[in-house]
Amino acid sequence: QVQLQESGPGLVKPSETLSLTCTVSGGSISRYYWSWIRQPPGKGLEWIGYIYYSGTTKYNPSLKSRVTMSVDTSKNQFSLKMNSVTAADTAVYYCARLGDDSSGYVADYWGQGTLVTVSS
Amino acid sequence: DIVVTQSPDSLAVSLGERATINCKSSQSVLHSSNKKNYLAWYQQKPGQRPKLLIYWASTREFGVPDRFSGSGSGTDFTLTISSLQAEDVAVYYCQQYYTIPYTFGQGTNLEIK
Numbered sequence: 001q002v003q004l005q006e007s008g009p010g011l012v013k014p015s016e017t018l019s020l021t022c023t024v025s026g027g028s029i030s031r032y033y034w035s036w037i038r039q040p041p042g043k044g045l046e047w048i049g050y051i052y053y054s055g056t057t058k059y060n061p062s063l064k065s066r067v068t069m070s071v072d073t074s075k076n077q078f079s080l081k082m083n084s085v086t087a088a089d090t091a092v093y094y095c096a097r098l099g100d101d102s103s104g105y106v107a108d109y110w111g112q113g114t115l116v117t118v119s120s
Numbered sequence: 121d122i123v124v125t126q127s128p129d130s131l132a133v134s135l136g137e138r139a140t141i142n143c144k145s146s147q148s149v150l151h152s153s154n155k156k157n158y159l160a161w162y163q164q165k166p167g168q169r170p171k172l173l174i175y176w177a178s179t180r181e182f183g184v185p186d187r188f189s190g191s192g193s194g195t196d197f198t199l200t201i202s203s204l205q206a207e208d209v210a211v212y213y214c215q216q217y218y219t220i221p222y223t224f225g226q227g228t229n230l231e232i233k
């Protein structure tokens with residue numbers, strides 16, 4: 001059973017960089033796409049982007065200038081960095097696996113989510 | 121961006137009754153090459169992570185009860201719960217994965233009447 005676990009600081013100061021890591025267990029990070037999705041408190045879901053195990057990325061254009069994703073296959077981890085954060089970036093951040101071509105790459109496994117608050 | 125709009129925003133249904141949630145995309149998510157609709161449904165129970173229910177608009181994820189069904193094509197889609205159970209109380213989201221950025225509907229809050 002694939003499991004994902006987000007980790008990183010829960011509090012980030014405005015204008016600084018948010019950094020999160022997702023550790024994948026119960027399966028290999030190879031051969032799949034991996035995504036970050038966020039949810040502001042009490043609101044809906046926003047897709048941030050995805051990364052393939054080879055390092056290929058696609059980002060939401062609305063966040064593209066501030067977002068970088070990376071993958072470390074040796075550690076079975078992938079990461080998110082978002083710079084110049086503001087209070088609007090306060091959200092629960094989820095990492096997720098995108099299924100394969102049989103499902104069209106939908107998010108079939110999710111981490112439990114981690115709340116990141118942007119505040120001084 | 122494809123805008124995805126759900127209706128209603130909130131819904132209260134009696135136990136054992138049918139619940140219907142609608143999802144409309146601002147442009148078609150039907151791919152001409154494979155005739156598949158790039159539309160998924162997720163369930164998010166209070167305090168929990170989202171859970172994939174349906175993909176390709178109508179294919180149930182493994183382990184999802186058959187009281188959940190999806191239908192529709194092109195721009196108009198429906199999630200139906202045939203006989204509401206107490207454990208179905210949740211917020212339901214549809215998502216298009218036809219084009220980047222993948223976008224979600226605003227969510228429908230389903231409660232027991």
